[in-house]
Amino acid sequence: MMIEKTPIxxxxxxxxxxxxxxDRILSGRLDRLFSHDSHAGTGGCYQVTSLYFxxxxxxxxxxxxxxxxxxxxxxxxxxxxxxxxxxxEKKIKExxxxxxxxxxLTAEQVELLLGGRIRFLTDSGDPLMIELYSKMKGExxxxxxxxxxxxxxxxxxxxxxxxxxxxxxxxxxxPNVFFSPRTTLIPVGGDHILEVKYDAxxxxxxxxxVHMPDRKTGTYSKYAVCRKYD
Numbered sequence: 335m336m337i338e339k340t341p342i343x344x345x346x347x348x349x350x351x352x353x354x355x356x357d358r359i360l361s362g363r364l365d366r367l368f369s370h371d372s373h374a375g376t377g378g379c380y381q382v383t384s385l386y387f388x389x390x391x392x393x394x395x396x397x398x399x400x401x402x403x404x405x406x407x408x409x410x411x412x413x414x415x416x417x418x419x420x421x422x423e424k425k426i427k428e429x430x431x432x433x434x435x436x437x438x439l440t441a442e443q444v445e446l447l448l449g450g451r452i453r454f455l456t457d458s459g460d461p462l463m464i465e466l467y468s469k470m471k472g473e474x475x476x477x478x479x480x481x482x483x484x485x486x487x488x489x490x491x492x493x494x495x496x497x498x499x500x501x502x503x504x505x506x507x508x509p510n511v512f513f514s515p516r517t518t519l520i521p522v523g524g525d526h527i528l529e530v531k532y533d534a535x536x537x538x539x540x541x542x543x544v545h546m547p548d549r550k551t552g553t554y555s556k557y558a559v560c561r562k563y564d
Contacts, residue, residue, distance in 0.1 A: 345532060374486070
C-alpha cells in the first residue's frame with residue numbers, strides 16, 4: 335500500500351451540543367463579530383452531505399463510543415447541490431486534536447464505489463484512494479450512513495479559527511441516497527451543534543464570543559447519532 339508522506343497538521347477541535355435558543359443567540363453574536371465563510375450561500379449557510387464508512391463490526395462507531403484516543407474514519411462529502419466538487423476525506427482524531435487528509439472524487443467515481451466497483455481507487459495512484467481500497471479489501475470497510483445538515487460558518491484569521499453552527503441534522507438509512515433529493519432523508523431530532531476549530535491558540539475574542547453559561551465541551555458525533563436510525 336502506498337503511504338502518504340506529506341506531514342499533516344493537527345488542530346484543536348471543541349464541540350458543544352446547544353439548544354435552539356443558544357443557536358440563535360450565537361448566530362447573531364458571531365455575525366456581528368466575524369465574517370461568514372466565503373463559500374456560504376444566502377444568509378451565510380450551506381448544506382453539507384457526507385457518506386461515512388465503517389467495518390461490518392462497526393469499528394469506527396465503537397471506538398467513538400468507547401472514547402478511544404486515536405482513531406480515524408473515512409467519508410465522502412459534497413456541499414449544497416454541487417457535485418463538481420466532491421472530496422474523499424480521512425479524519426484523524428488524537429485526544430482533543432484533529433487532522434484531515436483529502437482528495438477529489440468525481441460523481442462517476444462515487445457511483446462506481448457505491449456499486450462495489452472499486453478498482454479505480456488503486457488504479458488512481460492517489461495515496462488516500464489506495465488506502466481506502468486496501469481497507470475496503472482488508473477490513474471490509476464499506477459506506478454505511480448518509481449524514482446531511484445545514485451549516486453556518488464563521489472565520490477569524492488570528493489563530494486560523496473556524497466556528498460553525500450545525501443544525502437540521504438528517505440521515506439516510508442507505509448509502510444509495512447520497513445523491514438523492516433531500517426528501518429521502520430522515521430528520522434527526524432537534525440537535526444543534528457548535529464547533530470551534532483553531533491552530534495553536536484560541537483568541538480571547540472568540541472564546542468570549544462562543545461562551546454560553548453552563549455549557550461544557552462535549553464529544554458529540556453526528557455520525558454516531560445518525561447510526562441510531564439504522
